Amino acid sequence: MNKVSLSAQHLVKHYGGVVALADGNLEVNPGEVMTLVGANGSGKSTLGKIVTGVVAPDGGRLLLNDREVVFRTPHAARELGIVAVYQELSLVPRMTIAENIWLGHEWERAGGILRDAEMRQRTRELLALFEGTTHNHLDPDLPISALSPGEKQIVEILKALSWQPSVLFLDEATASLDSRQVNRLFDLIQDWKRQGMAIVFISHRLDEIYRIADRVTVLRNGRTVAAAPISDLSKQELINLMIEGGVATRTNGKRSESYAAGEEVLRVESLSTTTLRAINLVLRRGELVGLGGLQGQGQTELLLALFGAIPYTGQIYLYGRPATLRRPQDAMRHQIAYVPGERNTAGLLPIQSILDNLLLPSWKYYGFPLRIRQAQADAMAVAGGGLKLVMAGLDQPVNTLSGGNAQKVVLGKWLLRRPQILLLDDPTKGVDVGTKGEFYKILSDLRAEGTAILFYSTDDEELLGLCDRVLVLHDGKITAELSGERLVHSELVAAAMGSST
Amino acid sequence: MKAALNFGLLRRLGRQYFLFSLLLLIVGVVINASLQANFFKPIALVGLLRTYLPLVLLAAGQTIVIIGGGIDLSVGSVVSMVNVILVTRMGAEATQSQVLMAVSLGLLAGILAGALNGACIAFLRFQPLVTTFATSSIFAGIAVWILPRPGGSVPESFMQPYRSSPLGITFPLWVILGVALIWWYLRSTRFGRYLYATGGDAYSAYMSAVPVEWIRFFSYVASGLMAALSGLLLTMSIGTGSALIGLDMTMPSIVSVVLGGTALSGGGGGVIGTILGVFILAIIRNIISFANVPSWWQTLVNGLAVMLILAGPGIWALIRGRRDS
Numbered sequence: 027m028n029k030v031s032l033s034a035q036h037l038v039k040h041y042g043g044v045v046a047l048a049d050g051n052l053e054v055n056p057g058e059v060m061t062l063v064g065a066n067g068s069g070k071s072t073l074g075k076i077v078t079g080v081v082a083p084d085g086g087r088l089l090l091n092d093r094e095v096v097f098r099t100p101h102a103a104r105e106l107g108i109v110a111v112y113q114e115l116s117l118v119p120r121m122t123i124a125e126n127i128w129l130g131h132e133w134e135r136a137g138g139i140l141r142d143a144e145m146r147q148r149t150r151e152l153l154a155l156f157e158g159t160t161h162n163h164l165d166p167d168l169p170i171s172a173l174s175p176g177e178k179q180i181v182e183i184l185k186a187l188s189w190q191p192s193v194l195f196l197d198e199a200t201a202s203l204d205s206r207q208v209n210r211l212f213d214l215i216q217d218w219k220r221q222g223m224a225i226v227f228i229s230h231r232l233d234e235i236y237r238i239a240d241r242v243t244v245l246r247n248g249r250t251v252a253a254a255p256i257s258d259l260s261k262q263e264l265i266n267l268m269i270e271g272g273v274a275t276r277t278n279g280k281r282s283e284s285y286a287a288g289e290e291v292l293r294v295e296s297l298s299t300t301t302l303r304a305i306n307l308v309l310r311r312g313e314l315v316g317l318g319g320l321q322g323q324g325q326t327e328l329l330l331a332l333f334g335a336i337p338y339t340g341q342i343y344l345y346g347r348p349a350t351l352r353r354p355q356d357a358m359r360h361q362i363a364y365v366p367g368e369r370n371t372a373g374l375l376p377i378q379s380i381l382d383n384l385l386l387p388s389w390k391y392y393g394f395p396l397r398i399r400q401a402q403a404d405a406m407a408v409a410g411g412g413l414k415l416v417m418a419g420l421d422q423p424v425n426t427l428s429g430g431n432a433q434k435v436v437l438g439k440w441l442l443r444r445p446q447i448l449l450l451d452d453p454t455k456g457v458d459v460g461t462k463g464e465f466y467k468i469l470s471d472l473r474a475e476g477t478a479i480l481f482y483s484t485d486d487e488e489l490l491g492l493c494d495r496v497l498v499l500h501d502g503k504i505t506a507e508l509s510g511e512r513l514v515h516s517e518l519v520a521a522a523m524g525s526s527t
Numbered sequence: 528m529k530a531a532l533n534f535g536l537l538r539r540l541g542r543q544y545f546l547f548s549l550l551l552l553i554v555g556v557v558i559n560a561s562l563q564a565n566f567f568k569p570i571a572l573v574g575l576l577r578t579y580l581p582l583v584l585l586a587a588g589q590t591i592v593i594i595g596g597g598i599d600l601s602v603g604s605v606v607s608m609v610n611v612i613l614v615t616r617m618g619a620e621a622t623q624s625q626v627l628m629a630v631s632l633g634l635l636a637g638i639l640a641g642a643l644n645g646a647c648i649a650f651l652r653f654q655p656l657v658t659t660f661a662t663s664s665i666f667a668g669i670a671v672w673i674l675p676r677p678g679g680s681v682p683e684s685f686m687q688p689y690r691s692s693p694l695g696i697t698f699p700l701w702v703i704l705g706v707a708l709i710w711w712y713l714r715s716t717r718f719g720r721y722l723y724a725t726g727g728d729a730y731s732a733y734m735s736a737v738p739v740e741w742i743r744f745f746s747y748v749a750s751g752l753m754a755a756l757s758g759l760l761l762t763m764s765i766g767t768g769s770a771l772i773g774l775d776m777t778m779p780s781i782v783s784v785v786l787g788g789t790a791l792s793g794g795g796g797g798v799i800g801t802i803l804g805v806f807i808l809a810i811i812r813n814i815i816s817f818a819n820v821p822s823w824w825q826t827l828v829n830g831l832a833v834m835l836i837l838a839g840p841g842i843w844a845l846i847r848g849r850r851d852s
Contacts, residue, residue, distance in 0.1 A: 101736040116734035118727035120794045129724055130736035138716040185735075 029056035029222045030091055030107055030192035032077065038085035039072050046072040048248035050086070054193065056222040059215060061235045061256070063228075064245030064268055064458070070228055073245065074197055077226075078110040079103030101130070107192030111199045115182050117170045124149040124166035127185045152184040155214055159207045161322060174322035175202040175367075183211065193224045200234055201455050204320040204484070212238050231485065232261050232459075244268055265459060288312045290346065291478045292447055294332070297340035301327045303502045305340070309447065309478045314469065316493030317482040318518055324502040325482040326367060329449045332480070333357045333364040345446075358387065360447075363440030367451035367482075369429075373436035376425035380417060381405055383424050384439045391443075408438045412468055430461030437468065448472065450481045454488060466492055486518055545788040545800030551836060552803050555810035562817040576699035577689070579809045581606070581761040583699075583802055585776055586783040587706050588753025590801040591713075593784050595746035596726035596793030597648060597655040602754040602780055604666035605640045606773025609633040609758030611670045614679035614768030621682050634755045640666055641751020645744035663777070670770035677769035681762060689763040702760070703802060710798040722746060727794025782833055783808055807836070 037050035047069040054060040064070045075081040077088065079097030088095050090106060097103040100110070117126045124146045133141040149166040156164070160177050170178060179202045186194060200208050215225055215238060229235055235242065236256060244252040244267045252259075252267050259267070288310035297305040301324045309315055317325045331338040334351030342349050344360045351357050357364070366372035374383055384405040385392065392401035402420070409415040413434045417427065424432055433453055440448065450469075454462045469492065473479060483489050489496050495509040498521035506521035508514075543549075560566040585602050592599045616629035644662055647653040691698050713719045724732035725742045733739045754773075761772065781791075787804030789796025811832045815825050 099736075100734060104736065112734070116731040118724045118731050118794065120727045121723060125720060125723075126735075129720065129732070132717050132720060134717065138718075139712070140715055140717065140720065142715075 031055040032193050033089040034077050036086040037076055037083045040084055051250040052243055054224045054226050056224050057219050058240045059225045059238050061227045061239040061242045068245040069248040070245050104189050109186045109189045109191035110195035111182050111186045112197050119171040122167050123181050127188050156180050159210045195226045197228045293343040295341040297338055299327050299331055299338045301502045312473055312476045314473045314479045314493050316489040316496035318489050318496045319499040323499040325499050329451050361445050362447045363445035364449040365436050365453050369433050369436050374424050379421040381420040383435050388442045408441050413438050430457040448477055448479045452484055544796050548788045548800050548803040552807050559810050559814050573697050579805055580699040581757040583805045584753050584757040586780040586801045586805050587798045588750035589780040590784050590798050592746045592750045594726045595722050599750045600659040601663035603773035603777035604663040605637050605754035606758040607670040607770050608666045609755045610762050610772050611674035611768045611770050613762045617681045619680040626685055637751045637755020641748040645747030649740045649743035674768050674770050679768040681766050686763050686766050
């Protein structure tokens with residue numbers, strides 16, 4: 027492997043009048059894992075995109091082994107061994123795993139015919155790196171559309187690896203992986219380090235940063251404010267560096283003691299779908315119940331079934347009465363709201379304004395007769411009030427918002443309808459620490475007002491810190507219900523792996 | 528051993544996108560044969576092949592564009608344009624070199640037409656539907672300008688190959704075989720891979736260093752060339768010229784692609800399915816004409832049959848989904 031050290035110095039990037047990066051510095055050497063941390067909007071994605079050739083900088087310079095380089099395209103960076111796994115996937119759904127991994131650098135024989143058999147063989151070897159961590163056996167000929175989000179992420183990582191990188195960027199690459207897959211990835215990263223690869227790891231999960239990093243670079247408001255060995259910083263110190271003014275307050279909701287007395291708003295009896303098997307659960311007023319477990323064990327399907335978006339068998343009782351949910355409209359009529367996991371495709375109309383997105387589910391109330399001023403006022407109250415949305419105005423398109431802010435809009439459009447039951451599908455995926463804190467605050471406020479919340483998260487700390495009870499799913503069944511004393515990390519992990527009693 | 532081989536072949540067939548089209552074609556053939564006594568006689572089959580060969584080439588080009596995520600509404604006009612160029616450049620007494628000249632000119636016109644579409648859509652980022660609709664009028668206009676009134680003729684020697692049967696196999700079958708082989712080759716190259724990637728997810732393709740714009744451009748050039756070849760074959764078949772001759776071929780070319788199992792959303796399907804699609808369309812028309820449907824109902828029945836077939840996979844999925852839940 028080529029040993030390459032990469033150094034970005036005083037990088038600057040403007041988008042119109044907005045300064046995305048004011049003074050970005052990053053240095054990574056062969057055989058080390060550098061983590062890049064910062065709140066949303068701190069410029070870490072921009073820094074990553076400049077270094078991997080996706081975006082051209084307005085100032086500053088890039089040094090590769092002390093020689094200045096300029097990348098005009100991602101491909102130029104890749105040819106010099108700098109390869110990135112981006113947060114948004116770059117896979118073509120209808121093509122197979124092997125076709126996707128080699129897309130853009132296929133092996134050819136004379137006459138331009140592709141060496142398919144050899145590429146499939148090499149793909150098999152790459153897939154073997156994650157052998158045993160995926161629900162399905164991954165075959166090179168499987169189409170991407172048949173894979174779970176975690177499996178797609180694995181293919182994305184292997185695709186980057188197929189370029190034989192000297193410097194590997196992992197931008198939120200663990201966001202949709204389950205704990206087993208993350209462990210495997212970290213083992214692999216240790217191997218790659220030994221071989222001399224330089225790795226830049228971008229993550230919002232502090233645990234992971236402390237497990238894998240050698241050094242850490244902290245960005246705040248477009249400036250690199252610190253670069254230090256990870257062992258020199260405590261978690262609290264790191265969070266302080268990331269947050270303006272250095273004040274860190276984790277606003278995890280405190281457990282309410284009296285939820286058991288609350289009235290039942292949702293009862294599910296032997297609910298089954300193509301993936302779920304005989305789910306029973308009860309949700310009470312003012313209760314925050316978590317859904318845990320490995321990725322893709324049916325958590326999303328459970329939320330979708332309760333929102334009437336996929337067909338199910340079994341009985342659902344709402345507010346004590348049997349209910350049939352055939353379409354999302356049925357669920358909405360019963361004041362159920364659902365915040366989907368894929369915010370860009372299922373949660374938002376990206377090119378529409380914040381206002382249009384917020385009001386979309388509420389036109390029934392504002393539309394007949396049309397009360398546009400009232401609608402606007404209410405939207406403003408939600409956006410500026412509970413959500414603390416960072417925006418130029420309500421008519422700003424949502425695709426110009428950062429991930430955390432966009433997710434707040436998804437939540438906000440349902441808050442306008444004042445839901446009794448709120449279903450959340452991994453809402454803090456890829457959201458920075460600061461916004462996560464605000465999210466937790468919103469959720470605990472809602473719970474205090476009596477909203478029943480069913481909350482799926484891939485982040486164990488979130489489940490432990492926020493929920494009154496956690497239901498752990500494994501292979502479409504609830505395998506454990508953890509509350510009180512049993513709501514601890516070891517129990518959660520054990521149940522997730524399916525080894526619980 | 529042989530059983531295992533057959534089983535493997537069947538399984539591979541079962542995974543193909545054109546399975547439904549193949550079943551449909553078989554059903555169509557059975558119905559047609561029961562209505563038309565001489566259907567399996569060579570004369571009827573060869574007649575069918577000769578009639579629909581130009582559409583096979585046209586639809587094959589259309590398939591490439593559609594896989595790449597676009598659509599080409601100008602193919603019919605390119606056929607007309609090439610037809611009138613050939614007829615006006617030749618005449619009944621043309622020498623070999625004049626014929627060659629005319630053919631080169633015709634093919635060049637097709638390539639240029641495709642390049643115009645491709646440049647507007649790939650590099651200037653015009654909408655494919657609107658762009659090719661507009662250029663379709665331009666090409667049709669050029670055709671009328673070249674040959675205002677139908678007529679003209681071509682040398683007998685130019686038409687002769689179309690009716691020939693080299694090695695005992697009729698000419699249209701050779702051409703179809705050639706199209707299938709060229710397609711198989713394209714599919715096995717980088718261009719093929721990039722075409723599916725561009726149509727499947729252009730952003731992902733771009734992020735993977737696929738030259739998305741050039742792939743789009745060349746998909747339209749390929750379509751233009753195939754339309755020109757289609758015009759060439761049509762001229763060989765009928766031996767005369769008309770500026771309106773390709774007008775009714777655009778929609779059938781798109782319908783054939785869809786009947787062949789290629790989704791209009793791009794990124795899937797293939798030319799083999801389209802070849803089946805053309806003959807499904809041919810059989811439907813044949814059945815209608817042999818089933819003694821009154822002529823004023825034919826268009827309606829034709830349309831209904833196509834709609835039913837297009838809805839087939841969807842209805843099937845609906846039935847299956849209901850049973851599962």
